[in-house]
Amino acid sequence: MRPRPPSPAWPRPWGRPRRERKPEMSPKEDALDFDPPCPADWSFFQERCMACGMCSAACPVAGIDGFDPRKVVRLAFLGRIEPLVEARWPWICTLCGKCEALCPMGVEIADLVRRVRSRRERDRVPGILHKGLAAALETGNNLRLPREDYLFILEDVASEIREEEGFEGFEVAVDRKGARLLTTIHNKLVNTHTEDLKHWWKIFHAAGERWTVSSEHWEGTSWGYFTGDDEAMKVMAGRILRQMEALEIDTLLWPE
Structure with missing residues (x-):
């Protein structure tokens, strides 16, 4: 049997050269050596998403009112934060975490959804959740x-x-x-x-x-x-x- 030839080197994403890793860089910051156009504190590994669809397959509410976990990840990756905050379907998520459990790339989807919800004005949080939280704080x-x-x-x-x-x-x-x-x-x-x-x-x-x-x-x-x-x-x-x-x-x- 002939020896297997060495595998070719994989090209860097988007053709960009590798940056020199700084000592203070965290694994999240250096995950794919890419600077996503979103706030610095929105690092949930969304840049790792390969659009494989495992999250959508695991999600118990995927398809309801257009909800798809991949949409949340993709919009966050592209820095489209305001459309995410204004959308209704992030509130359909049950935060069960099944998407995270099956994601092969370790994207923190449930945490990302929580961050989206945190940006919504409190008086615009869907009714039953807003009222329930107010009741808990008061009583x-x-x-x-x-x-x-x-x-x-x-x-x-x-x-x-x-x-x-x-x-x-x-x-x-x-x-x-x-x-x-x-x-x-x-x-x-x-x-x-x-x-x-x-x-x-x-x-x-x-x-x-x-x-x-x-x-x-x-x-x-x-x-x-x-x-x-x-x-x-x-x-x-x-x-x-x-x-x-x-x-x-x-x-x-x-x-x-």
Whole structure:
């Protein structure tokens, strides 16, 4: 068998010569040695996109109202930030991250979508997200559920668990100081999916876990994340941290 000839050298993208790498350059800045016409803080590896379509194939909402993850990446790469911010379809994204998981080039698509959303004026964020976040900041949960109603629901679920064999002594722990584990609660679990609370609580009971939930600021869904509002995220995360400190708890379970 004849020896295989050496592979030819791949040409540089767009025919540009390689720049000398500066010591302070990050891997993102040197990814393809190309200066995309977009803001410096918009480096999500969008210049790596090969338009293979894996992101679109994985996306559960691709095609709805013209949404395509590749559009987001391509417009960001071309520096078309304002059309992205004004478009409706970036808000269709669920931020599930499946596109990132399958992208062979490591483009950070979900983070890019969050950055797009962060540029939208807060009063122009789609209604349910804007209202839910405002409710969480004002009341501690997205539903504006009063504390008394919330505690009633927790005890009601606990009473149903006690009716099951092996859980006769079950008690829901609220604001238990010195517990090992603090768990947040998704708002739907005290609204339409109370049955799902039982799964976690039964595991805690069977394992003999020292756990608790908070009576205030118990919301486990940070709509600040989904709307690209980093300041709101800090507020909501800070509330949970302060609860952990007040209750002397060092472990957080965030099921959301």
